[in-house]
Amino acid sequence: MPESPEVQVLAEFLADRLVGRTVEDVDVIEFRSVKTRGRSPETLRGAQVTGAERFGKHVDLRLGDQHLLVTLGRHGWIRLRERGESAGTDPEAPPALATLALDDGAVIEATDAGDWVSLGLSVVDSPTDVAAVAKLGPDPASPDFGRDAFDRAVRGRRKQIKAILQEQESLSGIGNAYSDEILHAAKVSPVAHAATLDDDALDRVFTETVETVRGAIAARRGIPIDQLKAAKVAAMRVHGRAGETCPVCGDTIRDFRFGGTTAEYCPTCQTAGVEL
Structure with missing residues (x-):
């Protein structure tokens, strides 16, 4: 997508x-x-x-x-x-x-x-x-996007954090792939409810949301438009990499299905070793 x-x-x-x-x-x-x-x-x-x-x-x-x-x-x-x-x-x-x-x-x-x-x-x-x-929510790629907008979209919600990241009415532009990348970089479980995340975890998710989206935009500029999808796939660290080695810790990346979608994650980095 x-x-x-x-x-x-x-x-x-x-x-x-x-x-x-x-x-x-x-x-x-x-x-x-x-x-x-x-x-x-x-x-x-x-x-x-x-x-x-x-x-x-x-x-x-x-x-x-x-x-x-x-x-x-x-x-x-x-x-x-x-x-x-x-x-x-x-x-x-x-x-x-x-x-x-x-x-x-x-x-x-x-x-x-x-x-x-x-x-x-x-x-x-x-x-x-x-x-x-x-109905689009605030866009993490926008220079006007800040922590207040992120907190209004995320903080305290009794919903899985991955689902919130993909919910266009909450935060626009993020889909299945980049939500996996954001949560892996933030070391947060995709099935954790936002309401259960402490301030440190929310800080990490906010930071990685902004850096992942804006960094990917910068990295894609100059690539021919017919090669953008392939460049996206090649840049993924966990999304679409089930069975491969986590580039951070060396564990094996796993996948699981929930809510009609698939997520990839690293047990060591994100779920305290627990397989979902």
Whole structure:
């Protein structure tokens, strides 16, 4: 699932490359991806791109006086094919569910690799017209994010800390992978309820939340957008590493399922040796 570090770099790339270009044509291949039935992406023909911005795990393309809010979901992404670049013949490449052809021959492709459609396209007057954006909590990547915002989202809650980190209404932009990385670095169990964490543990989770998210954004900048997902996977220390050696203590990384998701953790570093 795309998370804020990779989506931030994607939005910055799109802003750098697309501003000033005009949408010449729109083709929606998968109509289930369109979430604003009364306003189809076809209405964007003739609009000029004036910006691109990230909201949580969403990308907002400003087109004239409208916005195309792209909800990336579980497997969604955006590709940019410059003029003359082949559409590609790789059978493993995720298919485009919608395309926007630009006036200089480039094509924006909104893709989805899943077995079900998780990509969402909304044509709106403002990003906050999309409920998922309107409900977003504070963003740890923002320079304005501080300890007060973190404490309001986390402190005293009778809910597992991993679930809170992934809850977009509490803290926006973090998903399954980075929540695993944050809690491993903070040496906190993913199943610990926030209300049971002492001040020292909360200090560590806050610090690692900020440093993990912002550090990943800095590390991803300059990487081609088609390689961002692979770079994310390669950078993980515990997420997706079940059965491998913990880089901190040498124990074996374990995984477990809860609440419909999977978590990876190190027993020595995070759960006092107890396997979950």
